[in-house]
Amino acid sequence: MTTTLVLGGTGKTGRRIVQRLQARGRPVRVGTPSGTPPFDWTDEDSWPAPLDGVGSVYVTYYPDLAVPGAAEAVAAFADLAVARGVRRLVLLSGRGEQGALAGEQALRDSGADWTIVRSAFMAQNFNESFFLEPIRAGEVAFPAGEDLAEPFIDADDIADVAVAALTGDGHVGQLYEVTGPRLLGWGQAVAEIAAAVGRPIRYLPVSLEEYASLLIADQVPADYVKMLTEVFTEVLDGRNAHLGDGVQRALGRPPRDFADYARDTAATGIWDG
């Protein structure tokens, strides 16, 4: 059995994919800058070693597939992987991003057996990423109108789809647009978390400029702030306010609802101030 390389294997989707593959007894390698051997998107010399003995790769780009240079990096990595004998590539992509489309095209052009998992905004951004501290502090400021709708997806569903594509038949050449089962306004999503934790949490729509200033004040590195504001400038205009059928098509079951995510996550205590 060949090894599966999971890029971003400590991140929100990658970690879950590693766990699922290990539970099935499959050989897995974590591809991150602190992995063994290390994998770093910014250092092409680090790419060949983690590909040794690898038959399939889960590709997540860092920091975001929409940033300049991402598609070129994915193209170069995919070509290298195929040249070194990798057959199957599964790419995590984002919705409504021009740069992400170029990254997807790079995968299609690689000659590999490809699958694209084009994902909505992950629910886990509220407990494993940049929304965790605001939720704990009781106020979430974000540059999206309260009613701008988003079908938040559970990272467990993304991982299930990716593992199916990495290990099963019938997913080659498929583009799975994966979303949750329900459109929620940003204010509504925060209100559902507040209800689940049993205390008030305010949602505050702000301008992009105000949002950037808040991040800088919170010591977020300037280049990361620039990346986030560029991505949010592009996608927070209603273009993603629709449901996708990727989870149902890939797995034959509906995606998990945000209310279930909020209830189960609240029960872990992570949102307690």
Ligand SMILES: NC(=O)c1ccc[n+]([C@@H]2O[C@H](COP(=O)([O-])OP(=O)(O)OC[C@H]3O[C@@H](n4cnc5c(N)ncnc54)[C@H](OP(=O)(O)O)[C@@H]3O)[C@@H](O)[C@H]2O)c1
């Ligand atoms: N978050 C969302 O809602 C969402 C939605 C759609 C698509 N996406 C896509 O998902 C991808 C991952 O974004 P995310 O925010 O969800 O992050 P994430 O996967 O939760 O975490 C980032 C991962 O990348 C690794 N990493 C950090 N710097 C790296 C480098 N220089 N080279 C290689 N790996 C590196 C990290 O390793 P360490 O643990 O060692 O730092 C970690 O495993 C992006 O391409 C984004 O476009 C995200």
